[in-house]
Amino acid sequence: xxxxxxxxxxxxxxxxxxxxxxxxxxxxxxxxxxxxxxxxxxxxxxxxxxxxxxxxxxxxxxxxxxxxxxxxxxxxxxxxxxxxxxxxxxxxxxxxxxxx
Numbered sequence: 001x002x003x004x005x006x007x008x009x010x011x012x013x014x015x016x017x018x019x020x021x022x023x024x025x026x027x028x029x030x031x032x033x034x035x036x037x038x039x040x041x042x043x044x045x046x047x048x049x050x051x052x053x054x055x056x057x058x059x060x061x062x063x064x065x066x067x068x069x070x071x072x073x074x075x076x077x078x079x080x081x082x083x084x085x086x087x088x089x090x091x092x093x094x095x096x097x098x099x100x
Contacts, residue, residue, distance in 0.1 A: 013067070013070075015061050017060075024073055025044075026091050032048050033048045042057055043058075
């Protein structure tokens, strides 16, 4: 019964789930990050003064700082539940709403 002794913490993973991508982006923008699209390599880079830049490619693969932020996002999602996702979906720009 080893599984009972393991702490329950979301690990995030190396990729973003497709249905969570737009909500995660809105959550980052609400946190003060600015997005910059690098078209030549199909990557979105989020940057904030004094913080490491976060990178997410077109397949949802993230760099290590982005994975850490995604873990924080998932913890907040577990704490607040569906209300967090509905609030973030309501804040999407119209272009993101069509894509999601």
